[in-house]
Amino acid sequence: MPVFGASGIKPTGIALSFAADEAESCGEDRFALCLVDAAGAVLASLGPFCEDEVVAIWRDLAARTGLPRMIVREDGVLAVVAAQVGRLMLGKTRIRRRHGSLGDRRPRFLVRRKTGRLPVRPQIHRGENEIIARS
Template identity: 40%
Template sequence: MRQQKAEAWPHDPAYPYVALERPTGAEGWPLLFQSLDPGADDGVRLIALWPDAVALRRRVAGLPMKIERPLTDYGGLAVALLDPEGDDEGVAIVLVHADPVLSVTLYSAPHIDDVVAEWRGWSEALSLPMLVTEADGTRRPAYPMIGRLTVAAARARRPRRGPLKHRRPSVYRRRAAGRPLAGLDVHRGERELIARD
């Protein structure tokens, strides 16, 4: 089991949204935070997030529980509405697991202003795909992927335009190998003419 910094579990009940600061280096991990959990005794669970694992701690019926899962068990990062049936425009970025109890909200806000930047940032930080939720509840990658690599469309070749379009290719400007001139005298076996003292 991983060791966690027990002294810092930030939580502000007055601010119900999640606003984690993504680490920029190895020293910023693990991220320690709380999130709402209706199944827990006190209504919250403690979460520790590493670049390769997630640990969830909560107390149920007075018994402490801890679950640690590798990040490879998670399908990716999906954008979800906080209130799909109501008029609230709040959104969340969720680290999605096949078991909804193990899914973790990494970002939530009452508006959609910064959601795409946060979505892309968390995807890069955790090396997980960005997922789009369909109307039927299924999720698919936002971009075509091969394994964990995003597949982009091939770029078309740039058309040749401008003043250099009709330029003669440089291969034709190379000099051809020279040929000896006809009637050139070749002198062999003669003594050198060198001025000596």
């Protein structure tokens, strides 16, 4: 069993690659996950996995180990998919709440509807038979 970590070779990423031999034997697309070192050499290979589950396993392994996700291109070059420092993913920050739009709103006690009230001097119609005018 190979030793990884402080006493052995340190992996620098988890690479997703196409497993051509397994794909030809079963007739479906198969993928392998490889632990790679700084030089790009494969330390260990996991798989083959079908295309439905490989991305979930790849993301889970990268999150648990803190290693960046990589892809092995067709020409054999490793490309980093997402930048990260340990388990922390780097990228664009998302603003979750827009504070500017809250300033234009009315206070809660003014939003509530008031109960209907009669005017100070109600209109009284005397001598009329009907309220609705019919023609």
